[in-house]
Amino acid sequence: MPCHAGDPDLWFADAPADLERAKSLCVDCPVRRQCLAAALERAEPWGVWGGEIFDRGSVLSFKRPRGRPRKAAAA
Incomplete structure (x- = not known):
């Protein structure tokens, strides 16, 4: 499993x-689905679990870099 073989801080x-x-290292992991299911069940607060990024217990499609905030929707 890639998360056990490399730098855990990644x-x-x-x-x-x-x-x-x-996320890319998780692609071929044999326990990817179980890892994701367990992370969802535990509502993991952050990190990469089962090939998905978690932030505040929710799955994100990608993480925005720090910097300028999002533009507000035009009214």
């Missing part, structure tokens, strides 16, 4: 590029 990194790298 799965809890702040940099979006590092999180994407962790």
Whole structure:
């Protein structure tokens, strides 16, 4: 399992590029589905679990880099 073989901090990194790298390492993991299901059940607060990025207990499609905030929707 890639999360047990490499740097464990990669799965809890702040940099979006590092999180994407962790996600890519999960692709061929034999326990990916079980890992994701367990993380959803536990409402993991953050990190990469089962090939998905978690933030505040929710799955994100990608993590925005720090910097300018999102533009507000035009009224």
